[in-house]
Amino acid sequence: MEKLVSLIPLFPLVGFLYITFFGKGLSKNLIGGIGSGAIFLSFIVSIAVFTTQLHGGNPTTVKVLDWITAGTFDIDIAFIVDPLSTIYLLFITGVGFLIHVYSIGYMHDDEGFNRFIAYLNFFVFFMLILVLGDSYVTMFVGWEGVGLCSFMLIGFWYKDMKNNDAAKKAFIINRIGDLGLIIGMCIIFFQTGSLKYDELYISGSEASSLQGWHLHAAAIFLFIGAMGKSAQIPLHTWLPDAMAGPTPVSALIHAATMVTAGIYMVARSSDLFSASDIASDVVTYVGILTAILGATIALTQNDIKKVLAYSTVSQLGLMFVALGLGAYSIAVFHVITHAFFKALLFLGSGSVIHGMGGEQDIRRMGGLKKYMPTTHITFLIGTIAIAGIPPLAGFFSKDQIIAVAFENNILIFVLASLVSALTAFYMFRLYYLTFHGKFRGTHDQEHHLHESPKVMTIPLVVLAGLSIVGGFIGFPHAVGHSVHFPHWLDHFLEKTVVMPFMEADVATESILMIVATVIALVSTYFAYNMYKKNEELALEDDEIESSTHLTLVNKYYIDELYDKIIRKPVDQLSAFIGKFIEPNVVDGLVKQVSAIPQGIGAATKLVQNGKMVMYILAMIIGLIVLLITLI
Amino acid sequence: MMEILPNVTINHYLMLSVALFTIGAFGILFRRNAIIMFMCVELMLNAVNLTLVAFSKLWGGTDAQVFVFFIMVVAAAEVAVGLAILMMLYRNMHTTSTDVLDKLKW
Amino acid sequence: MDPILLYKIILCVIVFAVSLGIAAYMTWGERKIAAVLQDRVGPDRAGPFGLFQPLADGLKMFMKEEMIPGASNKFLFILAPGFFMLTACMTSVVIPWGSGLEINGTVYPMQITDINIGLLYLLGVVSIGVYGIMIGGWASNNKYSLMGALRASSQMISYEVAMGLALIALVMWTGTLSLGEIARQQDAGWANVVYQPLGFLIFLICAFAETNRAPFDLPESESELVGGYHTEYSSMKLGFFLFAEYINMFISSAVLATLYWGGYNFPFQHELGLEGNTLAIIQTVVLFAKILIFIFIFMWVRWTLPRFRYDQLMNLGWKVLLPLAIANIFFTGIGMYLFGKLG
Amino acid sequence: MLTEYAFWFLSFLAVFSALTMVVTKNPVYSVLSLILTFFAIAGHYFLMNAQFLAAVHIIVYAGAIMVLFLYVIMMLNLNKFEDEKKSLFMNSLSVIAGCILGFVLLAVVKRTDELTIVAKASSAEVGLVENLGNALYKDYLLPFEMASVLFLAAMVGAVYLSKKEMV
Structure with a gap:
């Protein structure tokens, strides 16, 4: 049953390719049907794979292709089937399917309907690769792929410059996180010689040979990658701007699946982080x-x-x-x-x-x-x-x-x-x-x-x-x-992730639950009081007087801060380089370099004066010298 | 001992060849007209051909004569292109003097 | 004196005299044939049937006043017709006139010299023949003469190429460059024209062009260039040019007959039971008969076909005859392979 | 005996006409002198039993190359080479260089006296068409083919260069 797992990413890929290359002229309903049908097929297979894990199947790896073999560095295109990946598969394909169906209605009047459905399929394909990959490298392929799809979908209505800017912002900030992820991967590889999960975390205990600062550095750099993808401070600013994309995109990518890739990655590396x-x-x-x-x-x-x-x-x-x-x-x-x-x-x-x-x-x-x-x-x-x-x-x-x-x-x-x-x-x-x-x-x-x-x-x-x-x-x-069903998920995930050390007794738990419920209800009452009963409305932007309120409305001025401390200095630095270093240092060097052949040319130009007699004279003199040396 | 004809040694032919070659060289040095310089080059080539044939006679081999043959071929090709170039130059510059034709481009 | 040398000298004189004689009477023949073709009588005053007309013409040429243009280069002006005449006569040394004369028990070949590169010699002499025309045209310092000379030289160079290639096919087939050997090979078997019909045709056309005969007489086309390269010439120098042309025609006919039509051989010559000198003399007569036929063809064509235009002439030479000659070489190669004549 | 006289006669002719070629002001005389030189050289070839080369030499040089020269001179109507002005310095330099070249070449030839080469009993067959043909088409086939390519290139080049439309 595990063998079927390679079908799961295949369906969305086929859907994407079909819609891209043969979708022209097909009716919108048909396109929507193909798109969501592909996801639905994946969902069915996911359920089948999930069932095997549910019934106590062991985590397995399904190898599809050899990919990179260079010395000790050996990466296959292989899919890992274990509780963590299968449960992700389920909600990615499940929620993904629902959102596809929803999109058919939501995007029906859009001229880019085909493109939209194709991109969504493509996104699901990469998301599945991300989740299924058996090594950090394969995961990274999916990681970048979903980033790409996110970029394309945020900027889906590309005629509006604002959307393109938002897409670029998302892409660039994600790159910063990706750099962290790559550094983390490098540290892990150079220390352990492998990037495959089953080799790294084989015992389910600590990461094989990572120790000391390597361990901390690897974990922190991996987390930086997660920060970028999952919009954590200080790399969170792209996510609100990403709402420029169509709403189904916001739902699928920027709420349900892609942004939780960071969580998945950290959970996948739970041995590392717990150590x-x-x-x-x-x-x-x-x-x-x-x-x-x-x-x-x-x-x-x-x-x-x-x-x-x-x-x-x-x-x-x-x-x-x-x-x-x-x-x-x-x-x-x-x-x-x-x-x-x-x-x-x-x-x-x-x-x-x-x-x-x-x-x-x-x-x-x-x-x-x-x-x-x-x-x-x-x-x-x-x-x-x-x-x-x-x-x-x-x-x-x-x-x-x-x-x-x-x-x-x-x-x-x-x-x-x-x-x-x-x-x-x-x-x-x-x-x-x-x-x-x-x-x-x-x-x-x-x-x-x-x-x-x-x-x-x-x-x-x-x-x-x-x-x-x-x-x-x-x-x-x-x-x-009381229902004989405690912490089912914990038990299910036991094989893959490290379990927390919890010894809370039932009484404490119950009290906490009650406290949480009370807090939520009180907040709800406040909201009811303010907005339902008194119909207190949000102020227009220019009516705000309270500085706290203003700070919040302006999102703590973080974007402005970035603008000041990063963009401005970089701009000024490049302006400085362009104004002084480029014309003086670089051009100066180039001019110096060109002066040398120019000088040589000016000197030798005298020989090439076009007077044929000179040439012949030189030839004859050369011949004489040659003969004299020979005899 | 080194006779290739009765009473004619290889040295006679080499001397003749030297004479023709030097005349050709003088011609190139003293004349400024591209056509006559061209002819002097042909003369020098022929001086060389003469030595080759003489040595072929001395050694009794065909290789030198084949060489002469190829020199003729190359000379013919050279003349064809060279004279075409001279015609073009004359058409544009109205001269064949190498004193005037001393630039790569006009 | 060495009898061979003596014999050669005598043969030289005879060939020279015969060439001149035939050339002289070709002028008469040309006029008569033209007259026949144009339904006229032709020359009939000097002697019976006007047979002394060539003598009268020659006398007239000698007696006329000699004019040398003032602006001309005198040395070259005089040199040119002589040179032209010289090259015309030089060709005849390699032509075999008969199989061999037996005198005092020694067999003398009826050929002035049978050098082993006879065909190359032929080509070489033909190729330098152009100098006479060029120098003459240039030395006259007359634009019609110069144009005629340029036309003549480019025409002759162009047709030399096709001619040489046609000869190469023949050389491939016969395997020798010696004209005597070629003539002997046709003794027993077929004439070469049977194997080289295309080569013969190309050679024939090229021979017309090389001798500046109609329809390729552009160098002297009187309607355009007055008289071509010999516009400024008069008296015997003009006579030399005209005479040399007839000698060229005679030699071309001899070469054509030798190379392609069996030379001095004739069918069934060995079955007649003739011996030695009798046979040799009959062979010579036969050869001259063939030559006369070709001369007649030359004249026939001249009075039948109109002159080509200059571009047509060049097109024919470079775009028709040259490819045909190369194709002929190719087919000859195939033929040699099929007949097992390859090494 | 005869060959010896022939050698001296031809050599004299060659050198004399070569000198004429260089010295004369009239381009047509130059060309004709050079043709005479070539004939003399061809005669030398004949003397040395290289008949094939002699014939080819006449056909190629006298029959083709020099005709081209003459043709070009006539086309350009060069009745006289324009007076060439030369600096005294260049002239003397040329004289010195040319003389040294001649002396050095003579010195080189003199050195051959010291060599003791015994002439092979060379057969008269060497210069025959058949032997040369064998050498040319067996041992030197590749250079021969390449020479034909060279010719093609030269032909294309010449045709292209002499097109009227080119400026």
């Missing part, structure tokens, strides 16, 4: 800082997608907190639940934008629940799920992260709880401003308002269902014992 306490601490603090930063910025944003984007940044931060604290399986758990509800929220926001005719500012919305009932209900479910109100998916995963923090570090626990509270607040703010109150948009927009077509709402419903039940795969002990 390095320094790296783990770095991961934890970067994660919690990102979480707080994202959550606070999300409080003041007025663009529906920007709010969700900063929410994503914040949630990713929380996942890294879990990783840093050693709870790898819990991070993966949150990745899965987050994929469900964040994809749902993005698709919901897409539905709203669709209905509003492209409007994204929540200050122009309001009272949409009567126009878009399905969207409203599903969006509410997503909001509850992310806010961490039981028994929806977000509650279980987030609660466990907080629980882990509680056991390890009280400071982190407090901050994580704060993030949780802020999450509930800004999500309900978003919800109330969008769906309640009265409509604040123009008359035309109100007239235009309609519920989205079935092809868009059905994925919403499915994802809403998953958001409700998704948490059940990781019941905490307190609940789990």
Whole structure:
């Protein structure tokens, strides 16, 4: 059954190639069918592969091709089948399929429909390669591939320069992270001589021969790669800008799958990270800082997608907190639940934008629940799920992260709880401003308002269902014992990732759960109070007076900071070089070099004066000399 | 001992050849007209050919004569192209004097 | 005196005299043939059938006033017709006039010299024949003369190439450069024209061009160039040019007959039971009969075909005859392979 | 005896006409003198039993190359070479160089006296067409073919150069 795994990335690739080369002239529905059908086939195979792992199959590697063999460096194109990769396969293909279906409706009127579906298929192909690769090198191929697809899809509406700028920004910032990843890979290779997971982490204990600062450096550089891809401070600025792409892209790439590649990579390297306490601490603090930063910025944003984007940044931060604290399986758990509800929220926001005719500012919305009932209900479910109100998916995963923090570090626990509270607040703010109150948009927009077509709402419903039940795969002990299903995911992942050391008793767990629920509910009440009851509206940008508020609206001025400390000096440096070093030093050298042959030429030019007699005379004299020396 | 004809040794032929060669060289040195210089070159080539044939006679081998044959071939080719160039030069410059024709490009 | 040397000297004189005589009577023949072709009588005053006309013409040439243009280069002006005449006469030394005369028990070949590179000698002499025309045309210091000389030289150089290539095919077939040997080879077997029809045709056309005969008489085309390279010539110097042309025609006919039509051989010559000198004399007569036939063809063509245009002449030489000659060499090679004549 | 006289006569003719070629102001005389030199050289070839080379020499040099020279001179209508102005310095330099060249060459030839080469009993066959043909088409086939390519290139070059449209 494992052999089938190579089919999984094949279907999207074939879909991409077919649509690219033969898609011209086919109807849009057919193209959409091919695109989503390819993903669906992958999904079916994924389920089959997943089942083998579920029934206790051992992690195996399926080799497809020899790729690079150079001395001791031996890399195959090979796919790894183990619990971690199969569970990723499942939600990538599953959520991916739903988003493909949704795209058919969302992008139906776009002239670049074929291109869009092809790119999406291509993206899924690379994402699957990333997850399935049996070594860092193969993973890196997928890593770069998804980066490429992300670039192409952010800049999908390339006629608008703003989108291209956003795409370039995403690409460049990702490159910085990739450099870290490459350095990390190099350190690992030069120290151990291998980049294959099964050789590096064969025993499931510590990384074979990495020790001392090599270990820390390797882990930290790998984490820098993860920071780039998963938008952690200070490389997070590209993700909100990436919302320039079509909404399904935001849902698939910038919420559910690609941005969690960093989490996957760290989880995959869990042996490495658990052996390095320094790296783990770095991961934890970067994660919690990102979480707080994202959550606070999300409080003041007025663009529906920007709010969700900063929410994503914040949630990713929380996942890294879990990783840093050693709870790898819990991070993966949150990745899965987050994929469900964040994809749902993005698709919901897409539905709203669709209905509003492209409007994204929540200050122009309001009272949409009567126009878009399905969207409203599903969006509410997503909001509850992310806010961490039981028994929806977000509650279980987030609660466990907080629980882990509680056991390890009280400071982190407090901050994580704060993030949780802020999450509930800004999500309900978003919800109330969008769906309640009265409509604040123009008359035309109100007239235009309609519920989205079935092809868009059905994925919403499915994802809403998953958001409700998704948490059940990781019941905490307190609940789990009663249903004989505690920590299923942890046990499933045992073979691949390092398990956290947890000895919390049921009582503590229960108290924490209650505290978390209370916090979420209180935040929700505040939001209700402010935005539902008092209908307090977000201020227009120029009305803001509070400096704190202004800082948040301007995202802590991080972009401006980068502009000042990186772009400006580089510009000035190159201006300086162009003005002084180039004309004086470089040109001077070149002129010196050219002066030498010029001088020689000026000297020898006298010989080549065109007078044939001179030449003949020289020849005859040469002949004489030659003969004299010979006789 | 080194006779190749009755009472004529190889040295006689070499002397003759030297005389012709030197006359050719003088011609090239003193005349400025490209055509006559060209003819002097032909004369020098023939002086060399003469020694080759004489040595062929001395040694009784065909190689030197084949060599002469090839020299003739090359001379013919050279004259064909050289005279064409001279015609072009004359057409543009109205002279064949090498005193005037001392630039690569006009 | 060495009898061989004596014999050679006598033969030289005879050949020279016969060449001149035949050339002289060719002028009469030409006029008569032209007259016949144009339905006229032709010269009939001097002697019976005007047979003394050539003598009268020659006398007239000698008696005329000699004019040398003032601006001409006198030395070259006089040299040119002599040189032209010299090259015309030089060709006849390699032609075999008969198989061999037996005198006092020694067999003397009826050929002045049978050098082993006879054909190359022929080509060499033909190739320097052009100097007479060129020098004459240039020395006259007259633009018509110069144009005629340039035309003549380029025409002769051009047709020499095709001629040489046609001869190469013949040399390949016969395996020798000696004319005596070629004539002997045709003794028993077929004449070479049977094996080299295309070569013969090319050689014939080239011979027309080399002798500046119509339809290739552009160097002296009187309608354009007055008289061509000999516009400025008069009296016997003009006579030399004209005479040399007839000698050339005579020699060309002899070469054609020798190379392609069996030379002095005639069919069934050995079956007649003739011996030695009788046979040799009959052979010589036969050869002259062949030569006369060719001379007649020369004249026939002259009074039948119009003159070519200059570009047509060049096109024919370079674009038709040259490729044909090369193709002929190729086919000859194939033929030699098929007949097993290759080494 | 006869060959010895022939040698001296031909040698005298060659040197004399070569000198005439160099000295004369009239280009046509130059060409004709050179042709005479070539005839003399061809005569030497005959003396040395190289009949084939002699014939080819006449055909190629006298029949083709010199005709081209004469042709060009006539086309350009060069009745007299223009007066050449030369500096005294260059002249004296030329004289010195030419004289030294002659002396050195003579010295080189003198040195051959010291060599003791016994002339082979050379057969008269060497210069025959058959032997030369064998050497040319067996031992020197490749150079022969390359010479034909050279000719082709020269022909193309000459044709291209003499096109009227070129400026």
